[in-house]
Amino acid sequence: MNPGLVGWGHCEAEREGPTATRSSPFPGAESSSFSALGNLHRTLGRPTPRAYPEVPLRKPRGRARRFTMATAGAPRRFCRCACFCSENLYVARYGLHVRFRGEQQLRRDYGPILRSRGCVGPEDFQQLLEELEQEVERRQRLGQESAARKALIASSYHPARPEIYSSLQDVALAPGFLAAAEYSTVPGADLQGLLQRLETVSEEKRIYRLPVFTARFCQALLEELEHFERSDMPKGRPNTMNNYGVLLHELGLDEPLVTPLRERFLQPLMALLYPDCGGGWLDSHRAFVVKYAPGQDRELGCHYDNAELTINVALGKAFTGGALYFGGLFQAPSALAKPLEVEHVVGQGILHRGGQLHGARPLVTGERWNLVVWLRASAVRNRLCPMCCRKPDLVDDEGFGDGFTREEPTTVDLCALT
Numbered sequence: 434m435n436p437g438l439v440g441w442g443h444c445e446a447e448r449e450g451p452t453a454t455r456s457s458p459f460p461g462a463e464s465s466s467f468s469a470l471g472n473l474h475r476t477l478g479r480p481t482p483r484a485y486p487e488v489p490l491r492k493p494r495g496r497a498r499r500f501t502m503a504t505a506g507a508p509r510r511f512c513r514c515a516c517f518c519s520e521n522l523y524v525a526r527y528g529l530h531v532r533f534r535g536e537q538q539l540r541r542d543y544g545p546i547l548r549s550r551g552c553v554g555p556e557d558f559q560q561l562l563e564e565l566e567q568e569v570e571r572r573q574r575l576g577q578e579s580a581a582r583k584a585l586i587a588s589s590y591h592p593a594r595p596e597i598y599s600s601l602q603d604v605a606l607a608p609g610f611l612a613a614a615e616y617s618t619v620p621g622a623d624l625q626g627l628l629q630r631l632e633t634v635s636e637e638k639r640i641y642r643l644p645v646f647t648a649r650f651c652q653a654l655l656e657e658l659e660h661f662e663r664s665d666m667p668k669g670r671p672n673t674m675n676n677y678g679v680l681l682h683e684l685g686l687d688e689p690l691v692t693p694l695r696e697r698f699l700q701p702l703m704a705l706l707y708p709d710c711g712g713g714w715l716d717s718h719r720a721f722v723v724k725y726a727p728g729q730d731r732e733l734g735c736h737y738d739n740a741e742l743t744i745n746v747a748l749g750k751a752f753t754g755g756a757l758y759f760g761g762l763f764q765a766p767s768a769l770a771k772p773l774e775v776e777h778v779v780g781q782g783i784l785h786r787g788g789q790l791h792g793a794r795p796l797v798t799g800e801r802w803n804l805v806v807w808l809r810a811s812a813v814r815n816r817l818c819p820m821c822c823r824k825p826d827l828v829d830d831e832g833f834g835d836g837f838t839r840e841e842p843t844t845v846d847l848c849a850l851t
């Protein structure tokens with residue numbers, strides 16, 4: 434058979450830095466109203482929103498192994514899009530995300546709106562310029578700083594729950610999750626069959642829910658995360674809107690936990706649920722935990738993720754409030770009208786498209802910790818960077834970068850070998 438040099442277009446992705454606003458071209462933390470976002474989108478004169486690029490579709494066949502595409506030869510090098518350092522720079526004071534290439538461009542593109550938002554005197558503009566220059570430098574350093582933190586944690590951190598760092602075992606997973614993933618790998622599995630094994634939260638928005646981890650595993654992971662938080666290790670935060678979360682790759686949890694979760698379980702599920710969004714071509718991710726607590730972050734503004742697909746699993750603890758809300762796709766901000774509220778249920782995961790506008794309502798009581806995995810398909814994002822909506826301008830990066838790649842990967846369908 435064709436050795437599965439399967440139709441992966443090309444791939445690339447982009448990524449958001451530990452404390453960058455990458456994920457949220459629409460700030461949200463400060464303005465979580467959908468209409469405000471719609472206005473913002475228009476105000477910023479973003480490129481005309483467009484739908485996901487078409488990916489050559491190939492109906493997934495066979496069992497789980499068939500989805501595990503081995504990269505032949507050297508590990509692939511992932512990239513980010515250069516727009517990370519020049520687009521979507523968030524200026525909280527004026528409630529704006531701006532593109533920044535220099536003083537003249539800033540004046541030309543944003544002069545009137547900045548003045549209308551209070552940036553009036555030359556000293557205001559000078560201050561803004563300095564802040565933007567600092568933000569660009571910070572973004573340029575993010576990859577290296579993250580790698581340095583990861584190395585320090587690997588050499589000096591003593592986990593409280595070392596078993597979390599061993600390879601993901603089925604026993605950590607909820608029976609319903611195992612059943613849905615197992616079904617998805619059976620020859621002949623189809624969307625209708627899978628939909629009987631998970632909850633459809635919104636057919637129109639293509640939002641689904643299913644149990645993911647056992648209560649025991651959630652508890653162990655939470656204990657480990659709290660222990661890390663108390664430690665004196667350096668911490669990279671997921672983005673500028675989450676000040677108390679943790680990046681799982683820095684903690685060393687990508688290899689044992691997140692990558693197997695993506696490759697063995699999420700990929701078959703996503704291939705059936707979202708074949709048109711790269712669900713069958715996931716090849717990298719960015720995983721982090723967000724934490725909300727009284728006196729800390731309590732809510733998350735409306736944004737879209739720098740991902741083709743997202744899974745958001747509630748880990749605990751006990752809390753009220755904090756529901757997710759969903760609008761339309763960012764490519765169609767006019768569809769922001771009536772947000773859909775989705776309550777978190779501990780142990781359960783919400784699956785949605787990365788481009789679906791969403792945010793989190795304020796926490797009312799307790800503490801909420803969620804595992805968020807941004808799933809990326811280079812085959813999709815290599816064609817169009819979701820952050821600048823252009824063909825990505827590739828820059829080599831650490832780790833999975835932002836999930837973009839320079840070439841079509843050389844892949845081998847493991848099934849073809851057995």
Ligand SMILES: O=C(O)CCC(=O)C(=O)O
Nearest residue numbers: 723733738745793803805
């Ligand atoms: O607070 C949540 O559960 C949502 C988190 C989220 O959407 C994100 O970090 O991208």
Ligand SMILES: [Fe+2]
Nearest residue numbers: 736737738791
């Ligand atoms: Fe998100």
